[in-house]
Amino acid sequence: MTPGKLVQLVAINLRRDKKGALFSAFGVAAGIGALVFFIALGGAVRSLVRERIFPVDSRAVEVIPPALSLGSILGGGALDEATVGRLAALEGVERVYRKMELRVPAMGGPTDGLVQSFRIPRNIWLAIIAVGVEADFVGDDLAKDLEFVDPADGKPIPALAARRLLELYNRSFAKSQGLTPIGERLLLTAAGVELISVRLGRSMKGNTGLLEKRVGLSFAGLSDRAPLHGVLIPLETARRINREYGMDAERYSALTLVAKSPDHVPALVQKVRQMGFAIDDSEKKLSESVGAAVAVTTGAMALLSVLICLLAAVNIAHALSSSIRTRSREIGVLRAVGATRLDISGLVLGEALVIGLIGGAAGTFGAGLLASGLDAIARTRVPDFPFKPESFFHFSPGLLAGAVALGVVASLLGALVPALSASRTDPARVLAG
Amino acid sequence: MIALQHVFKSYTDAEGEPRTVLAGADLFVEGGELVAIVGPSGCGKTTLLNVLGGLDVGYEGEVEVAGHKLKQMKDAELAAFRNHTIGFVFQSFNLLAPLTALENVMLPCYFGPSGESRANRLERARGALARVGLADKAKQRPPELSGGERQRVAIARALFGKPRLILCDEPTGNLDAKTGAEVIGLFVDLVREQKLTMVVVTHEDRVSQAARRVLRLRDGRLVEGLAEMGAAS
Numbered sequence: 001m002t003p004g005k006l007v008q009l010v011a012i013n014l015r016r017d018k019k020g021a022l023f024s025a026f027g028v029a030a031g032i033g034a035l036v037f038f039i040a041l042g043g044a045v046r047s048l049v050r051e052r053i054f055p056v057d058s059r060a061v062e063v064i065p066p067a068l069s070l071g072s073i074l075g076g077g078a079l080d081e082a083t084v085g086r087l088a089a090l091e092g093v094e095r096v097y098r099k100m101e102l103r104v105p106a107m108g109g110p111t112d113g114l115v116q117s118f119r120i121p122r123n124i125w126l127a128i129i130a131v132g133v134e135a136d137f138v139g140d141d142l143a144k145d146l147e148f149v150d151p152a153d154g155k156p157i158p159a160l161a162a163r164r165l166l167e168l169y170n171r172s173f174a175k176s177q178g179l180t181p182i183g184e185r186l187l188l189t190a191a192g193v194e195l196i197s198v199r200l201g202r203s204m205k206g207n208t209g210l211l212e213k214r215v216g217l218s219f220a221g222l223s224d225r226a227p228l229h230g231v232l233i234p235l236e237t238a239r240r241i242n243r244e245y246g247m248d249a250e251r252y253s254a255l256t257l258v259a260k261s262p263d264h265v266p267a268l269v270q271k272v273r274q275m276g277f278a279i280d281d282s283e284k285k286l287s288e289s290v291g292a293a294v295a296v297t298t299g300a301m302a303l304l305s306v307l308i309c310l311l312a313a314v315n316i317a318h319a320l321s322s323s324i325r326t327r328s329r330e331i332g333v334l335r336a337v338g339a340t341r342l343d344i345s346g347l348v349l350g351e352a353l354v355i356g357l358i359g360g361a362a363g364t365f366g367a368g369l370l371a372s373g374l375d376a377i378a379r380t381r382v383p384d385f386p387f388k389p390e391s392f393f394h395f396s397p398g399l400l401a402g403a404v405a406l407g408v409v410a411s412l413l414g415a416l417v418p419a420l421s422a423s424r425t426d427p428a429r430v431l432a433g
Numbered sequence: 434m435i436a437l438q439h440v441f442k443s444y445t446d447a448e449g450e451p452r453t454v455l456a457g458a459d460l461f462v463e464g465g466e467l468v469a470i471v472g473p474s475g476c477g478k479t480t481l482l483n484v485l486g487g488l489d490v491g492y493e494g495e496v497e498v499a500g501h502k503l504k505q506m507k508d509a510e511l512a513a514f515r516n517h518t519i520g521f522v523f524q525s526f527n528l529l530a531p532l533t534a535l536e537n538v539m540l541p542c543y544f545g546p547s548g549e550s551r552a553n554r555l556e557r558a559r560g561a562l563a564r565v566g567l568a569d570k571a572k573q574r575p576p577e578l579s580g581g582e583r584q585r586v587a588i589a590r591a592l593f594g595k596p597r598l599i600l601c602d603e604p605t606g607n608l609d610a611k612t613g614a615e616v617i618g619l620f621v622d623l624v625r626e627q628k629l630t631m632v633v634v635t636h637e638d639r640v641s642q643a644a645r646r647v648l649r650l651r652d653g654r655l656v657e658g659l660a661e662m663g664a665a666s
Contacts, residue, residue: 005543016531333527336488337590338516338544340509428483431523431602 001343010350017323021355024319024411027312028359029366032407035305036367036399042298044394046291052164053387054287055224059094061257061268062280063087077276079252087257090271092264097137097256100238102130103247104210105203108217114195118187119180127204128196128217129230130159131253132238141223143191148220150236156194158220159231164387166222171386184222194218200241210245254280309410316355316414320348324422328430335427345419352415353408360407364400371395434598434630435462435485440494441653442480454480455492456653462646464597465628467620469635469644476650478634482600485632486519487511499597516545520591524603526583528575534586535571538562541594561589565619581612588619592627599623601633605640617643 001009014021050056066077088096108128110120135148138160142148148158163184170181194216201210217231226232243249257272259265269279324331331344339347371393378392442455454477462468472478483489484496487503490511496503499518506514515521528537538558542549562568565585575583584604591599601620605613621643623629633640641647648655 001544002547005547009543012531329527330529333529333540334544335512336486336515336521336527337541337594338512340512340544342509343512343544426489428480428489431483431488431521431527432479 001346006346006350009347010354013351014354020319020323024316025355025359025362027315028309028356028407028411029363031305031309031312031410032360032363032403033366034308035302036364036403037370038298038301038305039399040367040371040393040395042294044389044392045294047394048387048389049290049294050287054283054290056284056287058262059259059265061259061265061272063255063257063272063277064280066276066278079255080250084255087255090268092259092268093257094260095258097134098235098252099254099256100132100235101253102132102238103242104200104245105208106198106200107202107204108196108198111194111197111216113193117190118182128198129227130233130238131227131230132235133232134235137225138223138232141221143188143221146192146220148234150234150240156216156218157233157237159217159233160221160223160226161231162226162228163222163224164228168386171384171388175384190219191221192218309406313410313414316352316411317417320352320415320418321421324348324418328425331422331425332427332430336431341423345423348419348422349412349415352411356408356411357404359411360404363407364403368395434464434499435460436497437485438495440484440492440496442484442492453653458653458655460655462630462632464630465624466646467624467631467644469633469641469647470650471636471641471647472650474636477653478650479602481650482602482632482634486521486600487514512544516541516594518597520594520596520599522587522591522599522601522604524606526587528583528586530575533572533574534562534567534578535559537586538589538593540590545594558593561592564592565589580608581615584608584616597630599629599631601631603635604633605637613639
């Protein structure tokens with residue numbers, strides 16, 4: 001039998017029992033719909049956690065001096081240029097980035113520009129935590145047409161803030177304090193403008209006895225690599241100010257190793273620890289924990305959905321078996337006019353394939369529709385909160401295609417036994433009488 | 434056309450007892466013959482027909498139909514043989530209710546060779562329906578037809594594939610006397626006009642009276658039964 005003729009016969013059979021076919025397809029749709037819904041939800045939440053809440057570079061290893069060791073007391077375990085060389089020589093290391101904290105106490109407050117442009121209260125003063133990094137480290141996060149280099153003494157220092165900080169400010173702090181939220185695009189229009197005025201040598205307690213000096217921070221962009229509680233400034237600036245105030249300007253506060261691939265990371269971590277250094281993986285661990293919790297929840301829901309698909313397959317098996325029993329004489333007639341056993345199996349599997357396709361496509365479409373509805377409700381009815389995404393669902397083409405394919409597979413699985421049983425129908429027996 | 438030699442066929446009945454229905458049956462039929470096979474219910478007539486049509490291959494002995502040795506054929510070959518060479522007519526018509534009369538007639542073409550155009554197939558199917566006097570019922574579905582009309586659609590379906598042999602199992606069993614007589618008349622005409630070979634299994638005298646040869650299935654063997662039938666009638 002040619003595929004075209006098979007399609008015609010399948011269409012005839014499905015038209016005859018539309019209700020049964022639709023009921024079977026509904027079972028598949030329910031399972032596939034639930035599966036797509038939960039996987040899309042889990043995928044979006046996982047992306048949110050990994051990309052926005054705890055942005056973690058899977059190739060990065062954050063090396064910090066050991067908390068306390070005999071080596072550190074004796075001057076060992078220091079993150080100096082020699083250490084940079086040793087770490088860069090490790091197998092699997094692509095790049096080593098230096099980080100040096102500004103070791104001078106500093107307090108920062110808004111400049112007139114910030115107060116006027118973004119309606120920030122004038123009297124906010126906070127301790128400034130600045131980390132000096134190399135220009136490559138901030139990469140594309142640096143605002144257009146700006147340079148990330150140490151400016152001459154007295155000139156504003158380019159600084160990048162954490163993107164998460166802006167999110168927390170807009171969705172939580174600004175709202176609770178009745179301040180105007182600041183959009184990222186709007187903020188970027190202020191690139192190169194001095195927004196923060198810093199008083200070096202002054203802490204939250206007041207005078208530190210150090211020389212007090214005013215310097216400005218110009219906004220240079222937003223970066224996921226910036227610490228939540230501070231800013232990134234040029235490494236040479238941090239080194240210069242530390243030296244100026246007589247602080248340690250040689251040893252780094254941290255080194256970021258970038259591995260050639262995520263597979264190299266476990267071995268690198270082990271080697272770094274053997275060298276006597278510590279690894280700061282608190283954010284990574286948090287991200288992994290939240291990611292794992294999301295993955296487990298998604299997995300449980302997906303498993304439940306697969307069970308629904310299996311139930312749908314059992315339902316299809318039952319429905320087709322019953323249909324085949326009813327149509328046994330008809331199968332006998334088809335055999336009498338020239339159908340082979342394979343033709344009969346093909347006919348039953350063809351029906352199942354169409355049911356699976358319809359069920360899979362309907363379930364996927366239904367999940368998409370439900371997700372759109374929930375997103376619309378979230379946009380209009382759910383109050384803003386930090387990191388609230390535009391959509392709570394991520395439908396990838398692979399997920400959509402895989403879901404429809406799974407619907408077909410579940411349906412075909414359910415049809416296997418009925419197809420085999422139909423092909424074994426003895427025409428001589430069923431046509432008698 | 435048919436050479437059936439020393440055929441044995443047994444099965445286990447509902448009580449679990451082994452039962453032999455064909456016990457060394459022999460049958461030789463020339464082309465263009467209308468042969469009736471008679472015998473009481475349950476004597477094995479339908480089994481014999483199924484063996485001849487390649488629907489039942491669980492027997493011992495040799496069966497050759499239109500040059501095909503059925504025992505040696507695989508499932509696909511037997512299916513093709515039934516599609517090209519044999520036409521079946523059953524007592525209970527066995528039409529597919531969702532299909533129109535025309536679609537029922539064209540059913541064999543779903544499983545036949547794909548070379549013929551749809552227009553040709555339609556023309557042949559309409560011709561077969563016209564031959565059995567149902568040209569105007571092409572779009573009717575089986576539930577909308579009378580018993581006689583249904584059986585004529587079944588005959589048109591059997592004729593559609595231009596078979597060399599038509600096997601009929603109690604073709605008038607579900608028809609009233611007048612309609613049955615019309616169907617028998619149609620069989621006689623078809624054998625005469627199209628030189629078809631027709632084997633009709635029946636337990637009705639009126640069918641056997643129209644046949645050129647009548648064979649009786651007795652104790653699993655076929656015997657010439659004209660004299661007995663004549664005596665019975």
